[in-house]
Amino acid sequence: MHGSHATGSPYAPHTEEDRSAMLEAVGAETVEDLFDIPSDVQFEGRFDIDARTERETRRLVRSILGRNDDLTELLGRGHYGYYVPSLVDHLADRSEFLTSYTQYQPEVSQGFLQALFEYQSLLVELTGLEIANCSMYDAATALGEAATLAERVRDTSGHRVLVPDLLLEGRRSTLENYVAGTDLAVEAYPTDDANADVGALEGLVDEETVMVYAENPTVRGTIEEGLESIGALAAENDALFVLGSDPIALSVLQRPADVGADVVVGDASVLGLPTSYGMGLGLFATTEDYLRQVPGRLVGASEDATDRRAYTLTLQTREQHIRRERATSNICTNQAWVALRTAMHAAYLGPNGMVDLAERGVTRADDLAERLDDIVSVKAPVHDRHHLREFVVRVDQPAPAIAGDLEKRGFAVHVVGDHELQVCVAGVPDERIDPFVAAFEEVVR
């Protein structure tokens, strides 16, 4: 069946005979005749990209990526190296999942729709809010979408979006871009020992405030203690309370619905995806009140013509392909396959596994902090708070030099201040902890 494709695409299927027959059917002599491109703008040059065999291409990518150092990553701040069970890879890679499109024809997409419905249900349980969409790109873009939602649903005018001063630069900058086309302005409120300074926030929130954002755990790995007060402050001022978190943290920490959160955002890819250089899965959940203003896709339950349960994309009149410039968001292609992986990983763990994983993030962080704190000239954790997964360490020497020395010994940590490093235990195998502590002792000596 297959002709030779010595110079053509290896994935284009025609033999020379097919090609001739098809050209004859369309009444053209050559394929070039089918292109209606004025000669002035035709491209006559070359890209100078050599074709390779599949084997050569694999070797090329392997050799390029092989230049990455093999490090034990004690890095966190939203991306964690939790072990992803083989089951997730094998099932998510089933080609029906992998090679299908957005479920615009639900009658032949029931399996994916049900999986996304289950993902939404998972987030509803974790957040206590009534509605979750079936994905945004990542935590940063979900935060941006939360701000534009706040602007749409707020009864009165106002322009202030309050975020903690310890917000990740990627999140803050993305948020700034999302609100650039609105009247909103992003302002920082102070933190105290990495948690929200609720007293200071009280003086800042006013009727001009449309949104207050907090994170739990915070970017420094501390567990936020003032959520109920922040929720109340926001509610008193008719501002949206947006909370950033993730599925593992939400397994044990205060339920967002119970502290007055109106929207929960964050990166759900902590489950199901390895640390893929920041590739994520934007979590977005909110209350029923904002159903018609939710960005992104929603899967709903319905019935088919024989009254059987069936699933379908729903409320699509909010979306860009129908509502165009009045859509709730411009998102189209989302992170559906990552959401599938996250749901699979969560289902694999079950509630016991999720709670265990979260609680081990507390105890292992405590243990490691204690061991580092025992080293002369090192203080850990710096913040006198409860910690989940990660914490800040103070060192006498310049932090970048310490981090560089640790890297030479095979360990990656964050530099978060001139004399501050941040260390994360999530996903770090137990047997790497002792060598890390030993290396740390050496480099601060």
Next chain:
Amino acid sequence: MSDRDESDIDPRAEQVRYDQARYVENGQYEPLLSEKDLTRVEIGGSDGDGGDDGDDGSADGGSPLPDDLTRDSLELPELSEPELARHYTRLSQMIYGIDSGPYPLGSCTMKYNPKFTEDVAALPAAAVHPDRSERSTQGTLELMYRLQDYLGRIGGMDAVTLQPPAGAAGEFVGIRVAAAYHEHNGEGDRDEVIVPESAHGTNFASAALGGYDVVSLPSDDGGRVDLEALEAALSENTAALMLTNPNTLGLFERDIEEIAEMVHDVGGLLYYDGANLNALLGRARPGDMGFDVMHYNVHKTFATPHGGGGPGAGPVGVVDELAPFLPAPRVRENGESESELGYELFDPEHTIGKVHGYQGNWLVLVKAFAYIARLGDEGLADASATAVLNANYLASQIEYDVPYEPFHHEFVASAGDQDAADVAKRMLDYGVHPPTTKWPEIVPEALMTEPTEVEGMETLDRLAAAFNAVAGEDDETLADAPERTTARRIDQTSAARSPRLSWQALESDDE
């Protein structure tokens, strides 16, 4: 299944059926996360000061956190690994993918993706934390640099950012870059973006998200940009014109150079929507046509399976003048700075900042790089040649009218007196995925069809046979379709009228 007399079924067979299709009961596909599988885990239990010092808190069932910082309980299904394997295998069997058959969704470029790209994206060295040092991620940075370079050559662009995580995100970056550029030049009061009415809905939404008023541009009788209407729409308020070429009817905008000149004359920028780049690979480049900024849907034009709706990636290319405004950071090669590293990150001089927490959908970028490196010049040009040949061949074999031509990689047929949505449902019964329907609205009852370059003549003939079989059928048959699919016609109206968006909502309905 539901109307069968259950008593006829051997109990052992019933057990087998249960195992094979765990979630088919009473003829319904039950959600996994239903009450029968639920396990509730209680949380909390420490004395409130969190003073447990360091022992493994999970072993004794007590929480290492004080009650006032924790939730009371978590209730989710608890299933065994084999149960899960069967559940998701069963779900996968209820999905049509490109590996199942042809998927001629116009403007979506649903083509077969080679499997080896999955393997390279799964290399352990690809799974690095985004906050790793540049020194320790030279491989990641080199691959990004080389992909930036490939994309620049393919699009005829001077500088590329890989950060946008999807095509629409790329559009938004283009809009933000245009805004920053105008602002920088003291022309920040330009407040309009012009979009042809046949454009993708994302164009309108992205421009609006960027704070612009959207000016809709009608098409001329031939289905292309109406130059007189464009002239009327352009003004000193114009920030940009967003265009795809070929357009969504598959038609090449032959006047593109004149269009570019008109837009540039009023000081506006020309934006290229890369959704249709598949038709141009190796034959024309947006940069050569006068476009200033473009996005690439690398998951369409190159390779990444669509994954049921994502992830994609939407790198953005720009001409030199706009490069200083691109998102930060970008990757450059040693020699452009004092750095001793081979590759390093840098912030463009007037950067708009970030549009994603990190560097976008990295794994998709790895796949795109591998695909381009595999095909090379000849393979890329052959892809567009075959895509265009296939569209023309398929159109020649179907009985529906195709009003606009000469088209390239996609065409829009009209279902005429039939309802295009019904035609689509009926095509499912013939075992093929239908085209995009009812859009663009220029064509009544539109069937927007894009077979892509991966379909062979035999498959195209089978697709044409499905089109033609449906063309001969009456409205009643169409309205009852589909009848051979996992689910019959689904009631989308009631789904929207009384939204049930989680198993919790279903349960509260039952109460």
